Amino acid sequence: MDSKNKSLSKNQQIVLDFIQRNKKPVKAYSILSSVQKKGINAPPQVYRALDKLIEKGKVHKVESQNSFVACKILNCETRHATIFSICYKCDSASEINDTKLFNYLSEFKDSGGAKFDGYNLEFFGTCNSCKKN
Amino acid sequence: MDSKNKSLSKNQQIVLDFIQRNKKPVKAYSILSSVQKKGINAPPQVYRALDKLIEKGKVHKVESQNSFVACKILNCETRHATIFSICYKCDSASEINDTKLFNYLSEFKDSGGAKFDGYNLEFFGTCNSCKKN
DNA sequence: AAAAATTATGTTATAATATAACACTACTAC
DNA sequence: GTAGTAGTGTTATATTATAACATAATTTTT
Ligand SMILES: [Zn+2]
Ligand SMILES: [Zn+2]
Ligand SMILES: [Zn+2]
Ligand SMILES: [Zn+2]
Numbered sequence: 253m254d255s256k257n258k259s260l261s262k263n264q265q266i267v268l269d270f271i272q273r274n275k276k277p278v279k280a281y282s283i284l285s286s287v288q289k290k291g292i293n294a295p296p297q298v299y300r301a302l303d304k305l306i307e308k309g310k311v312h313k314v315e316s317q318n319s320f321v322a323c324k325i326l327n328c329e330t331r332h333a334t335i336f337s338i339c340y341k342c343d344s345a346s347e348i349n350d351t352k353l354f355n356y357l358s359e360f361k362d363s364g365g366a367k368f369d370g371y372n373l374e375f376f377g378t379c380n381s382c383k384k385n
Numbered sequence: 386m387d388s389k390n391k392s393l394s395k396n397q398q399i400v401l402d403f404i405q406r407n408k409k410p411v412k413a414y415s416i417l418s419s420v421q422k423k424g425i426n427a428p429p430q431v432y433r434a435l436d437k438l439i440e441k442g443k444v445h446k447v448e449s450q451n452s453f454v455a456c457k458i459l460n461c462e463t464r465h466a467t468i469f470s471i472c473y474k475c476d477s478a479s480e481i482n483d484t485k486l487f488n489y490l491s492e493f494k495d496s497g498g499a500k501f502d503g504y505n506l507e508f509f510g511t512c513n514s515c516k517k518n
Numbered sequence: 519a520a521a522a523a524t525t526a527t528g529t530t531a532t533a534a535t536a537t538a539a540c541a542c543t544a545c546t547a548c
Numbered sequence: 549g550t551a552g553t554a555g556t557g558t559t560a561t562a563t564t565a566t567a568a569c570a571t572a573a574t575t576t577t578t
Contacts, residue, residue: 261525261526261527261573262526262527263526263527264526279563279564280563280564280565281563281564291528292528293528293529294528294529294530295564295565295566296527296528296529296565296566296567297526297527297528297529299564299565299566300526300527301526304525304526315448315449315507316448316505318535318563318564318565332509337495337501340502348495353493356489357506360486360508362470362481362508362510364513366510366516367510368470368508368509368510369473369509369510369511370508370509370510371506371507371508371509372449372506372507372509373490373504373505373506373507374448374504374505374506375493375495375501375503375504376465376501376502376503376504376505377495377499377500377501377502377503378502380497383499394554394555394556395555395556396555396556397555412534412535413534413535413536414534414535424557425557426557426558427557427558427559428535428536428537429536429537429538429556429557429558430556430557430558432535432536432537433555433556434555437554437555451534451535451536451564
């Protein structure tokens with residue numbers, strides 16, 4: 253069975269619940285302060301949960317922000333192939349689910365003709381909400 | 386005149402020289418300890434130089450590594466449109482200069498039909514040198 | 519079911535990355 | 549030569565992430 257279908261531990265579930273309640277990506281220490289009432293007391297507990305959630309495809313890291321966002325793609329297979337659009341005004345991020353782009357990147361070969369194992373693509377722009385304002 | 390053609394300040398030149406002497410991406414604090422003999426004493430001096438060098442297109446940040454690498458593309462226009470291949474074994478990174486992929490990403494439109502202002506793409510795999518070993 | 523292996527937890531301390539704030543200097547531009 | 553902008557030097561601190569170690573829970577193997 254694929255690891256992403258394994259069940260979640262207590263701390264993993266607590267951290268995932270919090271991330272999923274947020275529309276925008278959240279920071280590790282923001283998670284920490286928000287889940288202290290649930291008995292998570294220290295950074296390693298958060299970072300360990302995050303590591304596992306990322307492995308299981310439930311959460312992605314937005315590298316340019318050092319923040320974490322829940323995967324909203326059903327049966328996300330893109331644990332190591334993520335595409336985001338990020339608003340530089342409000343820091344919102346949404347995962348792009350574009351099969352054509354996904355395939356284009358998955359099939360991309362380096363100058364030696366070898367495929368890569370994964371990729372992370374972050375587009376930057378203004379989100380629809382910020383465009384209006 | 387484009388800002389990337391502006392001349393470099395003393396600290397910017399010192400930091401760029403060091404980055405260019407390294408094949409692999411370098412960390413900010415590694416830069417700092419290496420240029421202390423040149424009179425750069427504190428983190429803000431390094432980070433300020435890095436900010437400007439990035440603005441000027443001389444240096445790119447490898448987001449997944451929090452490291453910095455010199456741009457090796459002549460007259461790099463890709464200040465906000467960077468593509469890297471990163472080896473997860475040895476952490477080497479090289480900028481991919483593929484016109485087709487570059488154009489594909491530059492022309493990519495979100496679901497609302499709007500183009501983005503920039504992007505950063507990081508491919509992960511094993512570099513040629515690590516494949517042999 | 520007992521032993522072994524793996525995964526998860528709790529905790530303290532510390533490492534690594536990055537910025538705030540302030541005083542001062544150098545270099546344009548008009 | 550005054551005003552604006554960019555750069556420097558410095559101290560302190562904020563933010564992000566991991567090391568290390570002890571213990572507990574769960575799963576796998578025998
Ligand atoms: Zn996803
Ligand atoms: Zn926005
Ligand atoms: Zn470049
Ligand atoms: Zn390598």
